Amino acid sequence: MMLLKKGMSALFALCATFGVAHAEDWKPRHVVNVIVHTGPGAGADAFARAVINVIEQEKLSTARFVVVNKTGGGSTNAINYLASKEGDDNTLGVYASNWTTDYLVQKDATTSLQSLTPIANMIFEPALIMVRADSKFKSLKDFIDAAKAEPNKLKQAGGTPLGRDAMLRHILVASTGAQWPLVSFPSGGERLSAILGGHVDTLVMDGSEVGDFLSSGKLRALAQVSDEKVPTFPADVPTVREAGYDIRIPLQPRGIVAPPKMSPEAADYYRKLFAKAVETPAWKKYVEDTRVQTNFIAGDDLASFFGTVADNTRAALKSADIPVLR
Amino acid sequence: MDVIYGLAHGFSVALLPANLLWCFVGCFLGTIIGIIPGLGPAATIAILLPVTYNMDPTGGIIMLCGIYYGAKYGGSTTSILLKMPGEASSVISCLDGYEMARKGRPGQALGIAAISSFVAGTVGVILLSFLAPPIAEFALSFSSPEYFALMLMGLALVVLLAGDDILKTILSLLLGLWLASIGTDLFTAQPRFTFGQTSLLDGIDFMSLAIGVFAISEILMSISAREKVRLVTIPKGLRNLLPSREELRACRFAFFNGSITGFIIGVLPGAGSTISSFVSYGIEKAVSRHPEKFGTGVPEGLAAPEGANNADTGGALLPVLTLGIPGGSSTAILMSALVLWGVRPGPLLMTEQPDIFWGLVASMYVGNIVLLIMNLPLVGLFTQILRIPLYVLFPIIIGVSIAGAYSTSGSMFDIGLLIAFGLLGYGMQQLRFPAGPLILGFVLGDAMERALRQSLTMSNGDPLILVDRPISAILLALAALILVSPLLGRLRRRNTVQAS
Incomplete structure (x- = not known):
């Protein structure tokens, strides 16, 4: 209360001096x-x-x-x-x-x-498109070609169909003609264990979730989901566009x-x-x-x-x- | 041996005076928030996160973890004394814990909860210390079909939870399953059964349901009862309040069951301590020689779930520390705390930052002892709550319940739900519908539906995925066995009667 009172009186004093307080004073x-x-x-x-x-x-x-x-x-x-x-x-x-x-x-x-x-x-x-380290897919193109050859065989772990990772799937599927389903898991932990256990083939992982999955050799990144290369991501991983898919990146x-x-x-x-x-x-x-x-x-x-x-x-x-x- | 060396190093870290203090602070805070319904460990850890930002990471994680497992010790207190669960994983403890208290053994019930928590919590940490890497690999072999089979096994156990009336049990279960389906569907992002209420879009809050069906309806029952029942007199002296040797002997299997079930289910991401407490209760009942007494205040019916929800801690931390996978909301926040301190949980943590990994593991051995020492003398104090006259106690319970329901979501709607569920529970008690199956259906329904739909998406709609996989097939067979076992038992009894 004391503080408030002091603040009020200071403000009154200020108003009295300048007529009205300046915009910067808010x-x-x-x-x-x-x-x-x-x-x-x-x-x-x-x-x-x-x-x-x-x-x-x-x-x-x-x-x-x-x-x-x-x-x-x-x-x-x-x-x-x-x-x-x-x-x-x-x-x-x-x-x-x-x-x-x-x-x-x-x-x-x-x-x-x-x-x-x-x-x-x-x-x-930014995000990374990930596969397990021992996956046969070495590039985003490998993955999408396989999903074209055998539709609905590969699976992506995700959350709701409205999430950014799902949007990326929608856009890639629509623009390439490949087809793979999104398996919805409510939490990031469940998505991760699904890919580490080999139950799904890919997932899109936010930068903040990457942790030491790359450095420990558990997962491998196929592409960066970003318009430009991200400095904190491995430099040898291309962006989606560099990997040959000129799509609009969902932000x-x-x-x-x-x-x-x-x-x-x-x-x-x-x-x-x-x-x-x-x-x-x-x-x-x-x-x-x-x-x-x-x-x-x-x-x-x-x-x-x-x-x-x-x-x-x-x-x-x-x-x-x-x-x-x- | 690496583990022994690691643990020795861990204890040298955990027993530093500062870390010992943080462990104590965490356990103490955890016990308190466990007792208060509403404020759970996840929210408390998130609120305290900025405070710990400038702490040493080892001390910080020791304290935050203390809150996490301390809350599970505290959660049972109000379940036992007032039938008002303080925490989701202590809901099932209302069944036998509260009945024990009503029979004049509140101290014994609190003592069994504390001892079982201690035993299973310690077993969980031992398993975490010695078996972390292989168990982490095992957990990864679990996927949606296995989860579905596990949940189905849980539902089969409901039939065992059933009293005499199987029809009422199934109706109660179906109501629970339906309540679980309310909210936004994860797979299509479409609302289900929300009737245009934005407050229902996230589904029904489990604590509102549990507190309504158990605590509020209990108050309504007491008020409407003709003769005013006063809770039985409580014996004086701490020695008379603690569990007898016979009671502890009856719980021997429950300690084992709670430890193992809690740990294994804890390791699986997305299952959680609530489910492990229910499953261990079901198993305890299934193997019991007197299953019909469950729900009337048998000590093992309290010891198993209280053990399971504490063994769960060691299990749940395992994938976080060894793989960087958080299974639930509390562990997700613990992990984000580690990341904020610049520690990356994952396969490299154990070797690259042994201070944190082994220091934390060792602190959990210490923390379990701290909690036991802290909780046993409190038994005397807590049982005094039951001396409060009902006309004072009831308004307090209702007030705390309402505050708890409001604090989880900050919406008035949840208070309305709480009251509605209280009336529902009251009606069910009057009509002799069991409340256990409703709660279990609610807990398992959501996860089970999800697991089934995930499995079918993975297999392009082919249901054979559920029996193709060995673990899933074994669990489904177990579920079938559970369903037919009471029938077999009845047949055998009839045969022996005929033979004699």
Whole structure:
């Protein structure tokens, strides 16, 4: 209370001196809630906590950032909650690719990512197409040719048919005429044991999941799922395009959005905050440890980026015969 | 021998004063969050993760792991005393644990839970220390068809869980299976039975169901009972509260069963400690000489699941530490903690970072002893809860249950579900429907459906995949055997009657 009172009186003094506070003077005064759509520990939650950790370690803000888990319906409950906080300057959300996908295919997901206030895209998560180390497939072409010769014989482990790994399958299947099914497992651990046990033939693994599977010689990478080569991936592994398949790479972007109609001063503050965050040593260490790629996009660029991602996702879903609602 | 050398090194790490302290802190926190319904080990570890960021990785992982297995010790406390499970893997302990407490032996029940947890937890760590690499390879040979067969075996055990009325058992089981199917279907991403409720898209929360069906309905039953039943008087003195030698002798097989079943199912990714506790209970009942007494407060019916959910810890950590594969949400967070510290769990961990691997394993031996020492004296304290008058106790249980249901999802909808399940449980008790099969159907239904659909996707729709594979075929044969064994027993009895 004392702090709050001091802050208030300081603010009054400031207003008295300058008439109105300048835009740059806006600061979150208390706790900032960061909404994530997963439970503690899962992808988006881990990312949110890592970002907050960077802000705290580098002392970039005096406000306290607290993760709030709004699970339910993929991203549906989280994004609807953000929409209900219209005009709130002390709430943020962490989006992932399913914030776009769910809106397109789920009846109850009535809020689009584009209707929220864009703050900053922070990373793209690159991935690797993996096979077991003793697999006979030495390149992506070997695999796809085999899947063409004997349709539905090879299998890919994945999660939901809406995930990024599944999107990549839909696009590759549609563009090459090869055919292989996606076997859905709810957790990454089950997917991994399915491929290590030889029960499926391939999987798409996010950079942060790769761990020491490559260096220990358990798995082998056929291609990098990224537009450009990723520095933390082995240099001799080609990108999908370099491997001879000129397809659009489905992205796994992660970043920050805010409720609709957030005040421009607040939005500006957060954009600058996250722009500062991605330049710090703590962030660079995070990027290296988890093999993600920094991709900072803010403001109007981010708004149009959301539009492009939505269009591309819609096209990929349609090619996989998944009903698109919007 | 490598293992002995590794363990010796591990103990030299785990017994450092700082690490000993972290082990104690973790076990203590774990016990507390285990007792409180709602806040599970996975959420606690995730919340504490930033705190441990600047800690030494060995001390950090020792503490976080302490929370993980400490919670399983604590989870049974409220199951036994109040029929309110503190943790998913302690739900089955409500059946015989609570009945023991009602018969005036709450201290003995708590003691058996603690001793069984200790024995099985330690066996789990011993197996983890000595057999890690070969067992990790064995776990990988398990795939969807084997899981399906395992779950089917679990469902066959339901028939054994059945009381006299097989029809009511099956109806209860079917209701559980149906409840499990609610939510977004993983394979098609389409909602099933959600009736337009976004809150149902992720399915029904297991803890809301279990607490509703067990704790809330129990309160309703007590309130509506004509004569006011007061729980029996509790003997004074810790010595009179601890299990007798006969009770411990009755649990001998349960300790063994819980240890082995818990460990093996723990190793399999995606099965988890809840399923292992149910399966070990079923096995215990199947081999018992007096299966009809299960559910009326037999000590082995408590010892087996409490052992299984602790042996599970050693099993579940095995694929994480040796392969880098997390099987459940708690182990996934433990793994992400290791990655945050720059430790890469996997095949190289044991040789490249022996401090962490062996230090953690050794700390788990220590942690199990710490938990036993911490929990046994607490028995006296916890049984005092039952001296609280019911008009004070009931509102507390309802309040804690509601807070627990709310805290897992942060939605009011789950509180409504909790109350609805309480009424359902009450109605079922009044009509003499057993609640066990409903809970088991719910736990196994989801995983079983998934395993079947995965198997059929792998085989392009050919059901022969289920019997082509040796492990799967053996498990299916076992399931068939379980289903016919009561019939055989009945036939034999009839024959002996006729012969005499």
